[in-house]
Amino acid sequence: GENVEQHPSTLSVQEGDSAVIKCTYSDSASNYFPWYKQELGKGPQLIIDIRSNVGEKKDQRIAVTLNKTAKHFSLHITETQPEDSAVYFCAAPNRDDKIIFGKGTRLHILP
Amino acid sequence: ETGVTQTPRHLVMGMTNKKSLKCEQHLGHNAMYWYKQSAKKPLELMFVYNFKEQTENNSVPSRFSPECPNSSHLFLHLHTLQPEDSALYLCASSPIAGGPYEQYFGPGTRLTVT
Numbered sequence: 046g047e048n049v050e051q052h053p054s055t056l057s058v059q060e061g062d063s064a065v066i067k068c069t070y071s072d073s074a075s076n077y078f079p080w081y082k083q084e085l086g087k088g089p090q091l092i093i094d095i096r097s098n099v100g101e102k103k104d105q106r107i108a109v110t111l112n113k114t115a116k117h118f119s120l121h122i123t124e125t126q127p128e129d130s131a132v133y134f135c136a137a138p139n140r141d142d143k144i145i146f147g148k149g150t151r152l153h154i155l156p
Numbered sequence: 157e158t159g160v161t162q163t164p165r166h167l168v169m170g171m172t173n174k175k176s177l178k179c180e181q182h183l184g185h186n187a188m189y190w191y192k193q194s195a196k197k198p199l200e201l202m203f204v205y206n207f208k209e210q211t212e213n214n215s216v217p218s219r220f221s222p223e224c225p226n227s228s229h230l231f232l233h234l235h236t237l238q239p240e241d242s243a244l245y246l247c248a249s250s251p252i253a254g255g256p257y258e259q260y261f262g263p264g265t266r267l268t269v270t
Contacts, residue, residue, distance in 0.1 A: 087264075134199065144201075
């Protein structure tokens, strides 16, 4: 069945260092991979997404890489800052175009 | 946040009460969603509406009853809830249901069932 696995569940990173969150998906037909950031007291917000026809996408300090053969994609945050502390969710659509979310990663940026 | 709004932001209700959650989107989208977010579970999709028609009911108990009078408004009617229904209920919208479209989330309603 459809499944999106996300690791780690919690990640602590020293301010200024990089953070990497990884996700795997099971449906080979998936073609769109968004990442959402959820801050305390707010709903998730899209921060970056990638489609299956590219292997990497960057937007300032964040980047996403996609390996379709291995069916995994990763979020990379460089030069982390305190405001990067949040819960991050990956997601992928299944064959019915229903978006399946990962369980989330709580990222702590340490001063 | 003017894109997707939800009211109330917090709700405490007893198991015998009846209440409703409201969601409104000002983005001109045609799809709206209800999600349940618990402490130790991923986002659980509950219902999907596309052009006012319900297209998904993810095996949600009948004590949750959605209503979508138009593409801009979505309600979740609650009755005889259980303590395990306490969670953050998130509403979202997108241009249409399915496909590679960003979902815009509201801030959520924090529900506590006593």
